Amino acid sequence: MGQVLSKLGHVDLASLAVDRYEWAAERSVDPLAVLIGHYRQAGELISAAAWDSAARFLESSRCSIEDQLGGADPVTLSVWGTCI
DSSP, X not given: OHHHHHHTTOHHHHHHHHHHHHHHXXXXXXXXXXXXXXXXXXXXXXXXXXXXXXXXXXXXXXXXXXXXXXXOOHHHHHHHHHTO
């Protein structure tokens, strides 16, 4: 949703959508949802041309689940791949 809003020129609403997603993800019991929130936040940083900050944010998120990749299910692998 955030990307669609951003591409339609509603950057303020896109940012709000990302914030709301992160808020909900932090309250969920799914750590992968939190990582997707990080991915979305990195997209916001990229939109603001904060390339280095976005790269560091994605690297931190990706590293947080690397130890689970050995026997990971497809969902975990997908989230890890998204953060690359």
